[in-house]
Amino acid sequence: MDERVFNGEKGSVCAVLLAAGSSRRMGSNKQLMTFGGRTPIELCLSAFAPFAESAVVVVSEDTASAAQKAAAKLAGEGAYPSGIRIVLGGERRQDSVLNALTVSEADFVAVHDCARCLVTPDVIEPSIACAFENGCGVASVRSVDTLRLEASGAVVDRESLLAAQTPQTFLREKLLEAYEAAGTESTFTDDAAIWAAAGNALFYSPGSRLNFKLTTPEDAALFAALLEKSEAKITSNEPLMRLRVGFGEDTHRLVEGRKLILGGVEIPFQYGLLGNSDADVLTHALIDAVLGACALGDIGQHFPDSDPAYKGVNSLLLARSAAASAREHGFILNNLDATLVCQRPKLAAYRNAMRENLAEAFSLPVGRVSVKFTTPEHTGPEGRGESITARAAASVLEAADSE
Numbered sequence: 001m002d003e004r005v006f007n008g009e010k011g012s013v014c015a016v017l018l019a020a021g022s023s024r025r026m027g028s029n030k031q032l033m034t035f036g037g038r039t040p041i042e043l044c045l046s047a048f049a050p051f052a053e054s055a056v057v058v059v060s061e062d063t064a065s066a067a068q069k070a071a072a073k074l075a076g077e078g079a080y081p082s083g084i085r086i087v088l089g090g091e092r093r094q095d096s097v098l099n100a101l102t103v104s105e106a107d108f109v110a111v112h113d114c115a116r117c118l119v120t121p122d123v124i125e126p127s128i129a130c131a132f133e134n135g136c137g138v139a140s141v142r143s144v145d146t147l148r149l150e151a152s153g154a155v156v157d158r159e160s161l162l163a164a165q166t167p168q169t170f171l172r173e174k175l176l177e178a179y180e181a182a183g184t185e186s187t188f189t190d191d192a193a194i195w196a197a198a199g200n201a202l203f204y205s206p207g208s209r210l211n212f213k214l215t216t217p218e219d220a221a222l223f224a225a226l227l228e229k230s231e232a233k234i235t236s237n238e239p240l241m242r243l244r245v246g247f248g249e250d251t252h253r254l255v256e257g258r259k260l261i262l263g264g265v266e267i268p269f270q271y272g273l274l275g276n277s278d279a280d281v282l283t284h285a286l287i288d289a290v291l292g293a294c295a296l297g298d299i300g301q302h303f304p305d306s307d308p309a310y311k312g313v314n315s316l317l318l319a320r321s322a323a324a325s326a327r328e329h330g331f332i333l334n335n336l337d338a339t340l341v342c343q344r345p346k347l348a349a350y351r352n353a354m355r356e357n358l359a360e361a362f363s364l365p366v367g368r369v370s371v372k373f374t375t376p377e378h379t380g381p382e383g384r385g386e387s388i389t390a391r392a393a394a395s396v397l398e399a400a401d402s403e
């Protein structure tokens with residue numbers, strides 16, 4: 001069996017997923033509901049897959065086929081290399097867990113109610129880590145509500161209370177011993193109770209207020225809404241961002257008596273580019289690409305040619321201002337790419353200096369700024385040395401819910 005290291009200890013983990021409940025409060029069987037096409041069993045198998053080498057899904061006759069479908073899908077994706085077992089549950093919760101404990105061979109079992117199908121890695125990982133360190137890790141939360149004894153009306157000190165959730169992770173053999181010690185007479189509501197009844201110390205890991213249990217029919221709409229929000233995170237682990245791209249192009253005439261400045265680098269040459277600013281055609285094309293990706297107009301609208309304020313201006317300052325404007329509108333610059341169409345002079349030696357200037361101006365790592373050169377085979381105005389043209393692309397990210 002694969003081994004995993006937590007806090008210096010080695011051991012394997014099995015996810016024990018309980019889906020055998022009778023759903024008395026729900027009316028219909030909640031394990032057969034779907035959220036975005038996925039049953040609670042599939043959602044939980046997906047959630048635990050990064051943390052466990054094997055899984056045991058405990059089912060009833062009603063939920064067996066949903067479990068088989070989900071197990072086949074996850075196995076097909078390469079999850080759970082040590083296998084997914086499906087076993088029938090028993091009369092009570094503890095009978096179901098015992099069935100799973102006896103078929104599992106893992107060092108640790110993370111027992112979880114499939115009704116808590118909103119469970120996230122930030123709840124699963126600490127429970128397992130706590131068990132590796134202490135023998136058990138019970139996901140728990142404190143109450144934020146005032147708690148009162150119904151009969152007397154007395155307020156209970158909520159600092160002394162913990163609400164237990166799942167997952168609850170344990171050393172499997174020690175939990176099995178606790179089950180044997182508990183016998184079959186008494187009924188327990190969770191594994192922590194059986195563990196503690198056998199004289200074992202309880203250790204808690206942080207649960208989450210969002211780790212709800214799908215219980216009543218009203219919960220279904222709430223779950224659907226929450227899962228729709230988190231669906232992209234569950235499947236990709238990426239933040240909810242949308243990619244946008246922009247294009248920019250610029251041409252300036254080569255004339256005598258002007259400096260040739262490209263990407264903020266002054267290049268020794270007998271001609272320079274004509275323009276109101278420093279006529280840095282490369283930087284101008286990149287500015288237009290960034291503005292285009294953000295649909296914020298073009299360089300002429302932001303920095304008019306006719307404005308004397310921009311006479312002779314260093315175009316890198318305009319780039320800095322355009323990048324700031326993009327960020328103020330909520331965009332994150334992702335990468336830049338440009339091609340200079342230029343017959344003469346040779347530019348390759350200046351590539352890295354240009355990239356570094358542009359990266360600084362647009363506040364990007366140099367690795368996300370590309371500058372390329374092409375000679376137009378003496379064709380067209382660029383090929384005849386009359387002008388230099390730059391073409392550029394930019395990509396930016398925006399929050400997916402920003403519209």
Ligand code: MG
Nearest residue numbers: 250251281284
């Ligand atoms: Mg220009």
